[in-house]
Structures are given as C-alpha cells and as structure tokens.
Amino acid sequence: xxxxxxxFRQNKLLNFFTLLTATLLFFFLLVLVINIKQxxxxxxxxxxxxxxxxxxxxxxxxxELETEFFSRASNYDKLNEFANALEKxxxxxxxxxxxxxxxVVNFKGDKIFSAYYENGSEVSIYKINGKEYHxxxxxxxxxxxxxxxxxxxxxxxxxxxxxxxxxxxxIPVILGxxxxxxxxxxxxxxIEYYQQSxxxxxxxIIQPLQKIITVNRPEILLDRYIMIPAMYFNKSPSQLTNDAxxxxxxxxxxxxxxxxxxxxxxxDPVQIRKLVGEIALQTGFSHYSIxxxxxxxxxxxxxxxxxxxxxxxxLSFSLLALAIGVLLLSLFIKTKRNxxxxxxxxxxxxxxxxxxKMISLQSLITYIFGSLLPLVIGIVLxxxxxxxxxxxxxxxxxxxxxxxIMSYVFVKRIFLKLDIVRELKG
Amino acid sequence: xxxxxxxxxxxxxxxxxxxxxAEIKKSGTFMLFQYNPDSSNSKILWMNGDIKxxxxxxxxxxxxxxxxxxxxxxxxxxxxxxxxxxxxxAGYFTAKNSYLLNSEAWLLPRSRHxxxxxxxxxxxxxxxxxxxxxxxxxxxxxxxxxxxxxxxxTYSLYSNRSLLLGLQLFFILIIVIYFLxxxxxxxxxxxxxxxxxxxxxxxxxxxIAIFKYRVIPCIVCSTIMILISIVVKNYLxxxxxxxxxxxxxxxxxxxxxxxxxxSLFVVFIHSIKKGGKKY
Numbered sequence: 001x002x003x004x005x006x007x008f009r010q011n012k013l014l015n016f017f018t019l020l021t022a023t024l025l026f027f028f029l030l031v032l033v034i035n036i037k038q039x040x041x042x043x044x045x046x047x048x049x050x051x052x053x054x055x056x057x058x059x060x061x062x063x064e065l066e067t068e069f070f071s072r073a074s075n076y077d078k079l080n081e082f083a084n085a086l087e088k089x090x091x092x093x094x095x096x097x098x099x100x101x102x103x104v105v106n107f108k109g110d111k112i113f114s115a116y117y118e119n120g121s122e123v124s125i126y127k128i129n130g131k132e133y134h135x136x137x138x139x140x141x142x143x144x145x146x147x148x149x150x151x152x153x154x155x156x157x158x159x160x161x162x163x164x165x166x167x168x169x170x171i172p173v174i175l176g177x178x179x180x181x182x183x184x185x186x187x188x189x190x191i192e193y194y195q196q197s198x199x200x201x202x203x204x205i206i207q208p209l210q211k212i213i214t215v216n217r218p219e220i221l222l223d224r225y226i227m228i229p230a231m232y233f234n235k236s237p238s239q240l241t242n243d244a245x246x247x248x249x250x251x252x253x254x255x256x257x258x259x260x261x262x263x264x265x266x267x268d269p270v271q272i273r274k275l276v277g278e279i280a281l282q283t284g285f286s287h288y289s290i291x292x293x294x295x296x297x298x299x300x301x302x303x304x305x306x307x308x309x310x311x312x313x314x315l316s317f318s319l320l321a322l323a324i325g326v327l328l329l330s331l332f333i334k335t336k337r338n339x340x341x342x343x344x345x346x347x348x349x350x351x352x353x354x355x356x357k358m359i360s361l362q363s364l365i366t367y368i369f370g371s372l373l374p375l376v377i378g379i380v381l382x383x384x385x386x387x388x389x390x391x392x393x394x395x396x397x398x399x400x401x402x403x404x405i406m407s408y409v410f411v412k413r414i415f416l417k418l419d420i421v422r423e424l425k426g
Numbered sequence: 427x428x429x430x431x432x433x434x435x436x437x438x439x440x441x442x443x444x445x446x447x448a449e450i451k452k453s454g455t456f457m458l459f460q461y462n463p464d465s466s467n468s469k470i471l472w473m474n475g476d477i478k479x480x481x482x483x484x485x486x487x488x489x490x491x492x493x494x495x496x497x498x499x500x501x502x503x504x505x506x507x508x509x510x511x512x513x514x515x516a517g518y519f520t521a522k523n524s525y526l527l528n529s530e531a532w533l534l535p536r537s538r539h540x541x542x543x544x545x546x547x548x549x550x551x552x553x554x555x556x557x558x559x560x561x562x563x564x565x566x567x568x569x570x571x572x573x574x575x576x577x578x579x580t581y582s583l584y585s586n587r588s589l590l591l592g593l594q595l596f597f598i599l600i601i602v603i604y605f606l607x608x609x610x611x612x613x614x615x616x617x618x619x620x621x622x623x624x625x626x627x628x629x630x631x632x633x634i635a636i637f638k639y640r641v642i643p644c645i646v647c648s649t650i651m652i653l654i655s656i657v658v659k660n661y662l663x664x665x666x667x668x669x670x671x672x673x674x675x676x677x678x679x680x681x682x683x684x685x686x687x688x689s690l691f692v693v694f695i696h697s698i699k700k701g702g703k704k705y
C-alpha cells in the first residue's frame with residue numbers, strides 16, 4: 001500500500017485528471033443506466049401495441065334513442081353485461097381510457113390544467129349546487145389501461161382493484177407530473193364527475209412524460225391530467241335504480257364509457273366485428289359501431305421508441321469506447337513518466353509483477369473513488385430507485401475490475417517495451 | 427419533428443383573438459401555421475426564407491408556382507374533399523410512419539393576409555435565434571397570447587431527454603481530455619522554451635514562436651473543418667436550424683483560446699518562473 005501511496009503522489013495533475021475522467025465516465029454510466037431503464041419501459045409499452053390494431057367502440061345512443069333506451073331498467077343491465085363481456089373476452093384485449101374533463105372545487109393549479117387550454121380556450125368555471133368548479137383535464141382509466149401503457153409513478157401507488165368499484169362518494173386520484181408541488185399525497189380534492197360529487201384523495205403522482213395510447217389521440221401526455229378510476233358497479237344496475245334515478249347522468253355516462261372502450265388485437269376488422277357481434281347477441285345490446293383499425297398511429301410510436309433505443313445504444317457504446325481509450329492513454333502517459341519511480345522500487349527489492357499489481361490497484365482505487373460522486377448525487381438529488389442503483393453498482397464493479405485488469409496487461413506491455421531492468425543494469 | 431407534425435420543440439404556439447393588422451410581414455426564415463384545433467386537420471401555412479419541408483412527393487412544378495396560386499400539400503390519409511376548391515394539390519407527405527403528417531393537409535395561400543375565421547390558433551416555427559423578436563416583427567402590431575403547448579413525438583420520450591444530459595456530460599469529458607492532451611503536448615516544449623529563455627529571447631518572442639507552430643495549425647485546420655461542414659451539411663444530414671454551426675464555432679474558438687492561454691502559461695512556467703541566467 002505504501003507503493004500505491006507513493007504512486008498517487010507522483011504526477012498529481014495527471015492523477016487528478018484521471019480521477020476527473022473516471023468521475024465523468026461514471027456520471028455518464030449512471031445516465032446511461034437511467035436511460036436504458038427508461039427506454040426499456042418505453043419500448044415495453046409500445047411492444048404491448050406492436051403489430052396490433054386498435055378499435056374503438058362507439059354507441060349510437062343519442063337524444064331520443066338514449067332517453068328511450070334508459071327508460072327501461074333492464075337496459076342498464078344489458079349495457080353493463082355487454083361491457084363486462086368485452087372485458088372478460090379472451091379473444092382480444094379490452095381497455096378503458098376515457099378522456100373526460102372533471103370539475104374541481106378551489107382548484108390550486110393554473111390555466112395549463114384547464115380542460116381545453118391547449119386548444120386555445122379560456123378557463124371554464126361553472127357552478128353546481130352553489131359550488132364553483134374549475135373544468136380540468138382528466139382521464140378515467142381501468143387497470144388494463146394502466147398496465148398496457150406501463151404507467152410509472154414517481155410517488156404513491158396505483159389504484160387498488162376494489163377502488164374501481166363504485167361504492168360511495170370517495171374516490172382515489174392520481175395526478176400528472178406537473179401537479180407535483182401543487183397537490184401532495186393525501187390531499188383532499190372535491191371533484192365533480194358526470195354531475196356526481198366525489199371526495200377525491202391524492203394517492204399517487206405520475207412520472208413525467210407518461211403517455212396513454214388511445215385510438216383518437218395516440219399520445220395523451222399525462223403530465224397535466226388528473227387520473228381517476230373508470231367506475232364499475234358491484235350490483236346489477238337495475239338493482240341500483242334508486243341511485244340511478246338520483247344520479248341519472250352519472251350512471252348512464254359511466255355505463256356508456258365502459259362500453260365505449262378500446263379493443264387491442266391482431267385480428268382484422270371482419271373478425272373483430274364477428275366477435276363483438278356474438279357478444280352483442282348474447283347480451284342483447286346492439287347500439288354500437290366499431291371505429292378504427294388504423295395501425296399507422298401504433299407504427300409511428302413503435303418506430304419512434306425503437307429508433308430512439310438504437311440511437312441511444314450506438315451513441316453510448318461509441319462514447320464508452322472513447323472514454324476507455326482516454327483512460328488507457330492517461331495510464332500510458334503516467335507509466336512512462338513514472339519510470340524513475342519504478343526504478344527506485346526495483347532497487348529497493350520490489351519485483352516487476354508486484355509493481356504491475358500496485359499500478360492496477362492504483363487504477364482500481366481511482367475508479368472506485370470516481371464512482372462515488374455520481375452515486376451520492378444519484379441518491380441524494382435524483383432519488384434513484386433500488387434497481388437503477390443495483391445496475392449502476394454492478395456496472396461500476398465490472399468496469400473497475402475490467403479496467404484494472406486492462407491496466408495490468410497494458411503496463412506489462414509498456415514495461416516490456418521500455419525494458420527497465422536492462423536500463424537499471426546500465 | 428416528423429413524428430409530431432413538424433412542430434419544432436422551440437416552436438411558439440399562440441392565439442390571436444383580435445386582429446389589428448392582417449398582413450404577415452416577410453422577414454427572416456419561418457413557418458407559420460394557422461388552424462382551428464377543434465375542426466378539421468387542415469392547416470394554413472405561410473413560409474418565408476429557406477425552409478426545409480418534411481419529405482414530400484411534389485407533383486410537377488406547381489410547388490414552384492406557389493407565388494402565383496394557392497397550393498396544398500396533403501397526407502396520404504387525407505380526403506381531397508377537405509381541400510378548398512381554389513387550392514391545387516402540389517404534393518403528398520411521404521413520411522411513412524408519421525401519423526400526424528399523414529392525416530394533415532397544409533394549405534399554402536398566395537395571399538399573406540390572416541383571416542381569423544379560419545382559426546385563431548397559430549404555431550410559429552423558425553430557425554432564428556431570437557424567435558420572439560422575429561414573431562413580433564412579422565405579426566406586428568397584433569397582440570398574441572402564448573400557449574404552453576405539450577410536446578409530442580420523440581420530444582416526449584423520457585429517454586430522449588436524458589440522452590441529452592448524457593451528451594452534455596460527455597462534452598465536459600471531451601473538454602477535460604482536450605485540456606489534458608494540450609497540457610502534455612505543450613509540456614514537450616519545455617526544454618526548447620528553457621533554452622530559448624536562457625539564450626536571451628523575450629517572453630513574447632518565445633510565445634509567438636510557440637503560437638506559430640502549435641496554435642496556428644490548429645486554427646487553420648479548424649477553419650477548414652468548419653468550412654467543409656458548412657458546405658456539405660445539406661448533403662449529409664439536413665437539420666432544421668443552423669444553430670449547431672454557431673455552437674461548433676463558439677466551442678472551437680473557445681478551445682483555441684484555451685490553447686493560447688495554456689501555451690502562455692507553459693511559456694511562463696518554463697522561462698521566467700524557472701529563472702536561470704540569461705546569456
């Protein structure tokens with residue numbers, strides 16, 4: 001170890017630059033790990049949609065037809081069974097991601113959260129039962145929508161299974177990334193959703209740039225959205241007619257939303273029409289049509305994420321190779337400059353192989369020190385997840401050992417060329 | 427830009443509710459879209475200067491005639507029935523995997539007058555450095571309300587954004603390497619500097635000598651590289667803006683300046699600071 005200490009005292013500037021290079025390199029490795037992890041999620045999301053078609057179900061119930069349909073309690077059940085059968089079907093995947101603004105009392109956010117802000121519309125404020133509501137962007141999702149779109153949270157949790165069932169006026173709420181700092185986990189938000197009042201509780205905050213893919217809008221960026229569960233009913237809606245008459249719009253809209261979901265499948269439009277037709281026949285609900293079968297939107301997203309991953313990998317490996325080259329270059333310069341020190345070691349009885357080992361140990365110590373700053377910044381400032389930290393530490397270990405072995409081999413070759421022993425003998 | 431309907435990440439989105447002056451002035455290089463986000467996907471487009479359009483299959487020379495008639499460029503999924511009768515279809519977008527471009531119709535009118543009945547929503551793409559200044563110039567004296575638009579396409583990929591951070595880190599690494607190599611390379615001249623100093627040459631004379639054969643070749647090579655980049659950039663990889671050239675020039679100039687300072691430092695260290703008797 002004394003020799004290592006002496007080696008660190010030689011060429012202090014070069015040693016400092018090697019440490020700096022190693023630190024930057026490990027920063028780069030950390031960013032690379034985060035990136036690869038993120039690309040995996042993004043590519044994983046589009047993989048769920050790759051080579052598939054998206055179809056949107058749309059009901060025909062408008063105006064008088066809607067009034068007539070909902071005048072019979074049994075039709076509520078038919079619609080409910082139709083939606084249930086679609087969800088349970090094993091022939092295709094079915095999910096609900098409904099774009100529907102909601103009202104929020106005493107809204108703390110600014111105008112960017114307003115329902116139609118991006119379309120250039122003014123902030124919409126309305127009153128129901130004396131309460132003033134801000135109309136804000138919201139999406140109602142079921143658990144399949146969250147899993148197919150691989151939604152990642154930065155804080156809190158996703159909805160539990162029982163939270164999708166309509167029981168009372170309590171509702172969990174997950175907020176988009178831009179709400180971070182405006183509301184926090186546990187905050188209560190008074191919500192109006194399909195003219196029904198709910199007490200919302202914030203249970204999670206979504207990571208930035210998370211998206212939900214739908215037929216109409218292939219990229220719904222959730223940053224400015226309030227996400228709530230798409231409601232299910234634990235009893236046949238005909239048994240809930242008292243509630244239905246109390247909240248007619250909520251019951252109807254919720255049932256229709258569930259039946260107007262998205263089908264994701266490799267099947268062609270004719271096959272899908274046949275399968276949904278069979279479900280319609282079994283359940284007795286036939287007021288629907290199927291829109292979509294446009295694979296271009298999915299192709300754009302798949303191609304975009306895959307190209308991004310390839311670019312990332314190619315660039316990262318080229319830069320990594322360059323950085324390794326630089327570290328070896330500095331090792332070469334350092335070794336050549338330290339020849340006189342090595343001579344002293346040899347005179348004092350050290351063997352050549354011992355000197356090789358000490359030089360590679362010096363490199364190992366330099367790399368380990370170089371990896372510390374990125375690690376501290378990663379934990380303290382970025383708050384990295386355990387899996388990312390584990391990957392980073394694994395990479396640090398592999399890289400440091402690899403570079404130390406390289407140093408050993410490299411120094412041995414330099415020594416052979418320099419032939420120090422002959423120089424000593426004169 | 428292809429993946430998000432040809433809207434640059436630095437584009438300015440805004441709306442105009444009241445028109446003071448309908449004419450769009452010709453100034454700088456820009457693309458100005460006007461549309462109504464609630465209705466059809468046709469957009470009115472005004473352009474000025476040398477603008478790189480997305481890959482488009484143009485029909486005959488009609489595109490060149492846009493000074494004399496109204497023309498339209500449309501996506502392959504767009505029904506031609508939405509194109510106004512007084513517009514002639516000049517070409518189709520050929521970007522295979524852009525769902526936005528494939529479902530859009532760009533209408534390039536001959537007139538340079540805004541009609542708010544066709545939409546009060548605008549997107550301003552420009553390669554200019556001061557984007558707000560240029561926008562104010564071309565639509566003066568109209569009042570605008572900026573809309574903080576969401577960024578779609580590749581811009582919305584988290585990995586794409588953090589990749590930039592990785593590149594910035596690597597840029598710092600390159601500067602460190604550059605400094606290191608410069609230092610090693612200049613230190614090779616220490617004997618020459620000492621000899622010149624003891625021989626009686628002045629500090630400025632030694633510095634000029636080092637500058638001539640160390641720094642000037644780098645200046646010449648850098649200039650040649652920049653010139654080659656400017657000439658071949660359009661053939662190799664056409665980019666939306668020219669900012670990268672400016673940033674490259676600034677970086678190269680900074681590096682050369684660093685080399686000059688380092689040379690001066692090395693000359694000083696190995697001459698005056700080391701002392702020694704002059705002859």
